[in-house]
Amino acid sequence: MLQSVGGAAEAAQRGAPFAGRAGVRPRIRGPGRRRPRHHGSRANAPPDGDARRRETMADMTDTATPIGGTPRPAVDLGSDAAARQVTGRAPVPAELADGPFLRACRRESVTHTPVWFMRQAGRSLPEYRKLREGIGMLDSCRRADLVTEITLQPIRRHHVDAAIFFSDIVVPLIAVGVGLDIVAGVGPVVDEPFGSAADLERLRPLEPDDVPYVTEAVGTLVGELGATPLIGFAGAPFTLASYLVEGGPSRTHARTKALMYGEPELWHALCDRLATISSAFLRVQIAAGASAVQLFDSWAGALSEADYRTYVQPHSARVLAEVGATGVPRIHFGVGTAELLPAMAEAGADVVGVDWRTPLATASSRVGPDRAVQGNLDPAVLLADERVVAEHVRRVLADGAAAPGHIFNLGHGVLPETDPGVLTRVVELVHEHSRREG
Numbered sequence: 001m002l003q004s005v006g007g008a009a010e011a012a013q014r015g016a017p018f019a020g021r022a023g024v025r026p027r028i029r030g031p032g033r034r035r036p037r038h039h040g041s042r043a044n045a046p047p048d049g050d051a052r053r054r055e056t057m058a059d060m061t062d063t064a065t066p067i068g069g070t071p072r073p074a075v076d077l078g079s080d081a082a083a084r085q086v087t088g089r090a091p092v093p094a095e096l097a098d099g100p101f102l103r104a105c106r107r108e109s110v111t112h113t114p115v116w117f118m119r120q121a122g123r124s125l126p127e128y129r130k131l132r133e134g135i136g137m138l139d140s141c142r143r144a145d146l147v148t149e150i151t152l153q154p155i156r157r158h159h160v161d162a163a164i165f166f167s168d169i170v171v172p173l174i175a176v177g178v179g180l181d182i183v184a185g186v187g188p189v190v191d192e193p194f195g196s197a198a199d200l201e202r203l204r205p206l207e208p209d210d211v212p213y214v215t216e217a218v219g220t221l222v223g224e225l226g227a228t229p230l231i232g233f234a235g236a237p238f239t240l241a242s243y244l245v246e247g248g249p250s251r252t253h254a255r256t257k258a259l260m261y262g263e264p265e266l267w268h269a270l271c272d273r274l275a276t277i278s279s280a281f282l283r284v285q286i287a288a289g290a291s292a293v294q295l296f297d298s299w300a301g302a303l304s305e306a307d308y309r310t311y312v313q314p315h316s317a318r319v320l321a322e323v324g325a326t327g328v329p330r331i332h333f334g335v336g337t338a339e340l341l342p343a344m345a346e347a348g349a350d351v352v353g354v355d356w357r358t359p360l361a362t363a364s365s366r367v368g369p370d371r372a373v374q375g376n377l378d379p380a381v382l383l384a385d386e387r388v389v390a391e392h393v394r395r396v397l398a399d400g401a402a403a404p405g406h407i408f409n410l411g412h413g414v415l416p417e418t419d420p421g422v423l424t425r426v427v428e429l430v431h432e433h434s435r436r437e438g
């Protein structure tokens with residue numbers, strides 16, 4: 001579970017001003033140094049063919065140099081549009097495609113192990129808490145200027161190798177009209193929980209026009225991020241269904257399982273609609289420029305492998321297959337999934353996310369040589385002293401070295417009480433300890 005926030009305090013401060021204004025692109029320049037150049041150069045860039053695009057870039061940034069440290073090469077709009085039509089995404093500039101995160105996703109050699117953190121944007125950062133003062137979680141997800149700024153905050157601070165789009169797994173459900181709120185300290189709460197065939201009508205397919213703020217924020221972000229890839233994400237059908245059926249977070253997922261076992265046809269119909277929505281939400285992010293996606297099936301670990309294969313895998317597999325057609329790498333993650341790792345890999349992941357319970361070498365042998373792994377430092381380790389943190393980082397790196405590709409991450413999201421300085425130090429440690437010849 002994501003941890004509780006000082007949400008009440010936040011809510012009490014409604015009306016507090018935000019440094020930016022709606023509709024005005026927030027300035028991304030922040031404290032701290034720029035991320036060093038790890039790879040790529042102008043020499044890699046395709047020829048500067050498009051003055052219009054360059055103008056937009058210059059307009060979007062102070063120096064025309066994005067946060068990734070290297071200017072994003074201009075691309076030809078004609079071929080961009082053509083490529084989108086065929087693949088559903090824009091062509092990927094070489095300096096981005098050849099960075100350590102995307103190379104590791106493809107199980108290619110890297111100059112250092114890439115690292116990012118689930119929930120790197122959020123409550124561990126004082127600048128996030130300040131920005132969110134008086135603004136509800138869902139409102140912040142629907143304002144492109146806030147989404148952009150919050151996504152960039154951890155990039156400036158920690159110099160991670162990838163950004164994760166700031167949103168929530170329930171955003172596409174709200175966008176198609178489901179009555180739902182994210183309550184601070186609780187999580188998603190549904191006005192009228194799902195339980196009958198009639199409820200299916202509340203889950204119409206998602207259209208890109210339902211989430212214009214996503215398209216806008218992703219577009220701005222990819223310009224700002226330059227060589228740093230942006231990861232889009234969505235919730236997988238089981239985890240989304242759990243919120244809809246339970247009405248909120250649940251420890252046992254008992255009502256969800258009762259529906260799954262007791263009314264399998266209705267269950268499959270529900271998951272089918274959720275898969276359609278998740279797939280569309282991911283493809284909106286990809287079309288706008290996301291370089292990879294993560295499908296969160298956070299609560300799939302509540303199921304046996306047999307039940308996962310019967311009731312869940314086909315639906316997640318459809319989402320991943322539809323996204324796979326765009327060619328972007330797909331990460332598939334859940335918590336408590338030691339027994340499910342092979343089945344989650346088979347659902348169509350290029351990278352399998354692993355929680356802290358399973359050593360990465362074991363996880364890698366379970367998912368096979370055709371998949372990279374992502375993980376898996378216990379988030380609670382970051383609350384211990386620096387010596388302990390360093391020891392665990394080295395252990396995760398050593399274990400990850402057994403896999404054909406490794407992306408360093410936590411085993412679940414950053415805990416809100418984490419000292420952000422420790423996160424920055426972990427990034428440095430991962431880079432230092434994994435540095436190898438290019």
Ligand SMILES: Cc1c2[nH]c(c1CCC(=O)O)Cc1[nH]c(c(CCC(=O)O)c1C)Cc1[nH]c(c(CCC(=O)O)c1C)Cc1[nH]c(c(C)c1CCC(=O)O)C2
Nearest residue numbers: 002003004118119120121122168169184185186187296298
């Ligand atoms: C299960 C799940 C949810 N949301 C998400 C998942 C899958 C990941 C996981 O397993 O943790 C996904 C998510 N939610 C959020 C992100 C942001 C991007 C990032 O990882 O940095 C991502 C990737 C922001 C958020 N999503 C939420 C917050 C906290 C709200 C706040 O800041 O006020 C953030 C920053 C709210 C949320 N939303 C959800 C929960 C359980 C909560 C926590 C409620 C609480 O404890 O307050 C549902």
